[in-house]
Amino acid sequence: xxxxxxxxxxxxxxxxxxxxxxxxxxxxxxxxxxxxxxxxxxxxxxxxxxxxxxxxxxxxxxxxxxxxxxxxxxxxxxxxxxxxxxxxxxxxxxxxxxxxxxxxxxxxxxxxxxxxxxxxxxxxxxxxxxxxxxxxxxxxxxxxx
Amino acid sequence: xxxxxxxxxxxxxxxxxxxxxxxxxxxxxxxxxxxxxxxxxxxxxxxxxxxxxxxxxxxxxxxxxxxxxxxxxxxxxxxxxxxxxxxxxxxxxxxxxxxxxxxxxxxxxxxxxxxxxxxxxxxxxxxxxxxxxxxxxxxxxxxxxxxxxxxxxxxxxxxxxxxxxxxxxxxxxxxxxxxxxxxxxxxxxxxxxxxxxxxxxxxxxxxxxxxxxxxxxxxxxxxxxxxxxxxxxxxxxxxxxxxxxxxxxxxxxxxxxxxxxxxxxxxxxxxxxxxxxxxxxxxxxxxxxxxxxxxxxxxxxxxxxxxxxxxxxxxxxxxxxxxxxxxxxxxxxxxxxxxxxxxxxxxxxxxxxxxxxxxxxxxxxxxxxxxxxxxxxxxxxxxxxxxxxxxxxxxxxxxxxxxxxxxxxxxxxxxxxxxxxxxxxxxxxxxxxxxxxxxxxxxxxxxxxxxxxxxxxxxxxxxxxxxxxxxxxxxxxxxxxxxxxxxxxxxxxxxxxxxx
Numbered sequence: 001x002x003x004x005x006x007x008x009x010x011x012x013x014x015x016x017x018x019x020x021x022x023x024x025x026x027x028x029x030x031x032x033x034x035x036x037x038x039x040x041x042x043x044x045x046x047x048x049x050x051x052x053x054x055x056x057x058x059x060x061x062x063x064x065x066x067x068x069x070x071x072x073x074x075x076x077x078x079x080x081x082x083x084x085x086x087x088x089x090x091x092x093x094x095x096x097x098x099x100x101x102x103x104x105x106x107x108x109x110x111x112x113x114x115x116x117x118x119x120x121x122x123x124x125x126x127x128x129x130x131x132x133x134x135x136x137x138x139x140x141x142x143x144x145x
Numbered sequence: 146x147x148x149x150x151x152x153x154x155x156x157x158x159x160x161x162x163x164x165x166x167x168x169x170x171x172x173x174x175x176x177x178x179x180x181x182x183x184x185x186x187x188x189x190x191x192x193x194x195x196x197x198x199x200x201x202x203x204x205x206x207x208x209x210x211x212x213x214x215x216x217x218x219x220x221x222x223x224x225x226x227x228x229x230x231x232x233x234x235x236x237x238x239x240x241x242x243x244x245x246x247x248x249x250x251x252x253x254x255x256x257x258x259x260x261x262x263x264x265x266x267x268x269x270x271x272x273x274x275x276x277x278x279x280x281x282x283x284x285x286x287x288x289x290x291x292x293x294x295x296x297x298x299x300x301x302x303x304x305x306x307x308x309x310x311x312x313x314x315x316x317x318x319x320x321x322x323x324x325x326x327x328x329x330x331x332x333x334x335x336x337x338x339x340x341x342x343x344x345x346x347x348x349x350x351x352x353x354x355x356x357x358x359x360x361x362x363x364x365x366x367x368x369x370x371x372x373x374x375x376x377x378x379x380x381x382x383x384x385x386x387x388x389x390x391x392x393x394x395x396x397x398x399x400x401x402x403x404x405x406x407x408x409x410x411x412x413x414x415x416x417x418x419x420x421x422x423x424x425x426x427x428x429x430x431x432x433x434x435x436x437x438x439x440x441x442x443x444x445x446x447x448x449x450x451x452x453x454x455x456x457x458x459x460x461x462x463x464x465x466x467x468x469x470x471x472x473x474x475x476x477x478x479x480x481x482x483x484x485x486x487x488x489x490x491x492x493x494x495x496x497x498x499x500x501x502x503x504x505x506x507x508x509x510x511x512x513x514x515x516x517x518x519x520x521x522x523x524x525x526x527x528x529x530x531x532x533x534x535x536x537x538x539x540x541x542x543x544x545x546x547x548x549x550x551x552x553x554x555x556x557x558x559x560x561x562x563x564x565x566x567x568x569x570x571x572x573x574x575x576x577x578x579x580x581x582x583x584x585x586x587x588x589x590x591x592x593x594x595x596x597x598x599x600x601x602x603x604x605x606x607x608x609x610x611x612x613x614x615x616x617x618x619x620x621x622x623x624x625x626x627x628x629x630x631x632x633x634x635x636x637x638x639x640x641x642x643x644x645x
Binding site for chain 2: 005006007008009097098099100101102104106108128133136137
C-alpha cells in the first residue's frame with residue numbers, strides 16, 4: 001500500500017474554497033490537468049455513487065466513483081475505476097478545514113493505492129506533486145489577494 | 146452543548162511544534178494562562194489516564210485527564226475532571242497536520258462542553274481566546290525561539306527517512322529568487338524559481354523571511370564588484386528559520402531562528418541551503434526583520450567603531466551619509482562611546498535624522514566646503530576619524546577635514562571608485578588611511594560571534610535602534626534598488642519573502 005499526502009494553506013474562507021471544489025463534475029473549472037468531465041448516467045454530481053469520466057489535458061482518460069461527500073466536513077472521497085496510471089484500490093480524499101486565525105483554509109488531499117513496487121516513487125510524485133500540489137497551486141492562484 | 150474550534154498555522158516543521166505540545170504537563174512553562182502544573186499519582190505525562198493538576202495565573206485550579214495521545218497523528222484528547230471554572234463534560238482535542246508545500250504546521254484545538262445557563266458565550270470566549278489563541282501565540286514564540294532554550298528539540302536532525310504524513314525531507318525543494326542574467330540596472334532583477342538542494346555535511350537549509358538590502362547589492366548587480374557572476378541572485382543578508390540540518394551540524398536545529406551577513410551572495414531568495422557556520426543564532430529578543438535589517442550594517446558599524454578605529458571618549462568623528470543604514474548606527478553608537486559626532490549630509494530632512502541619531506553637528510552643502518566647515522566646528526583642529534563610504538567625491542574633502550594624525554576610514558564608494566591617489570599627500574598631516582573589508586573582520590565563526598554578541602547587546606540596551614523605513618516584497622527588489630540608488634532612503638530597507 002502506497003500512501004500519498006499533500007496539504008496547503010489557501011488564502012480564502014473554507015466556504016468559498018468548498019464552493020469551487022465541491023462539484024464532483026467541476027474539475028475542469030479549477031484543476032489545470034483536467035480538460036473535460038461528465039457524469040455518467042442521469043444522476044447528479046453530488047449523488048454518492050455517481051461516476052465522473054474525465055479527459056486529462058495530456059489525453060488520458062479516467063473514471064472515478066464518488067464514495068462519500070460531506071458538506072459538514074468539507075470533504076469528499078472517491079475511488080479510481082479506470083485509469084492509465086497502473087494503480088489498484090486507489091481511494092483518495094480531499095478535505096478542507098477552516099483556519100480560524102486569519103479566516104483561511106487548510107486543504108488536505110490524500111490517497112492510498114497499490115501498484116508495482118518499482119513504480120511507487122514515480123506514482124507518488126505524479127499524484128502528490130502534479131495532481132494534488134498542482135491543484136492546490138491553481139487554487140492558491142485563484143484566491144491570491 | 147457549546148463547541149469551540151480554533152486553528153492556526155505555525156511557521157515551523159510539525160516535529161518542532163509537536164515536541165512542545167506533546168508533554169501533557171509542560172503547559173505551565175509555555176502557556177501564559179497556566180501558573181504551575183503537576184501530574185497526580187506519580188504517573189508519566191504521556192501515560193493515558195494521567196491527570197494534570199494545575200493552577201491558572203488567575204488563581205483557579207483545574208484537573209484534566211489525558212484520554213488519548215498519538216505520535217502518529219500528532220494529536221491528543223483530554224477532559225476536565227475537576228475545575229473551579231464551570232466547564233462541564235469538557236472534552237478537547239489538540240491535533241497537528243503538516244503543511245507539505247512549506248515546512249509549516251496546521252494546528253487545530255477544539256472542544257465541546259456545557260456551562261451554567263447564561264454563561265455559554267462568556268466561557269466560550271474564555272476558552273477560545275484565553276486558552277486556545279493565547280496558546281497559539283505562546284507556542285509560536287516558543288518554537289521560533291527554540292534556539293535559545295534548546296528544549297524544543299530532542300534531536301538536531303530530522304532524519305532523511307522521516308516521513309511525516311508524506312512530507313519527505315532530504316529532497317530538493319523549489320524556491321523563488323530574484324536574479325540577474327547580466328550586469329545592469331535595477332530592471333535586470335527578475336523573479337525565477339530555483340532548486341534548493343537538501344543540506345550536505347555542514348550545511349543547513351533555511352526558509353528566509355526577511356532579506357536586508359544594502360548598497361553592496363547594487364554594486365553586485367551593476368558589476369562594480371565581482372562577488373556575483375550572472376546568472377545569480379544578489380544579497381548578503383537575511384534572516385529566517387532553519388528547516389533542515391545536514392550531517393555534522395550540531396549547533397543549529399530545525400526551527401531555530403538564524404541570520405547571516407556574508408558572502409557568498411545569493412540572499413534574494415525565500416529558500417536557501419548554505420554553510421551552517423556562516424549563520425548566527427538569534428537571541429529571543431531579536432526578531433527576524435530586525436536581524437535582516439541590522440546584521441550587515443550593525444556588524445559593519447561594530448568593527449568600524451571598535452576594531453578598525455577604537456573610538457575613544459572625547460574624539461571627534463565625522464560620518465558621511467549619517468541618515469543612511471550604517472551612518473545612523475555610527476552616529477548612535479559613536480555618541481554613546483563618548484565621541485563628538487559630526488554628520489555630513491545633503492538635505493535638511495536627512496540632517497534631522499542624523500541629529501535624532503545623536504549627531505551634535507550636521508554639515509550641509511553651503512558657501513563653505515566640508516573641510517572648512519569641519520575646521521570651524523572643531524576650532525581648527527579637524528576630525529580625529531572620518532568614516533567615509535562616499536568614495537571618490539569626498540576623498541579630498543575628507544583629507545582636508547582631518548586632524549593631524551587623523552584616521553580616514555574609507556569603507557565604501559557610493560559615488561564611484563576612488564581611483565589612484567598620491568599617498569605622499571597624507572604626510573602633510575601624518576594621516577592613516579584604512580580600507581577595511583567586511584570579509585576580513587568576519588571570516589571566522591569566532592569573529593562573527595564576538596561582533597554579533599556586541600551588536601545584539603547594543604540593540605538590547607537601545608544604544609542603537611534599527612529603523613526599518615521601507616519594506617518591499619521580494620519580487621519588488623528592483624524598486625528597492627531604485628530607492629536606494631536615488632538616495633531617497635533613510636534607515637534600513639528589507640525585502641519580505643512571501644510565505645504563501
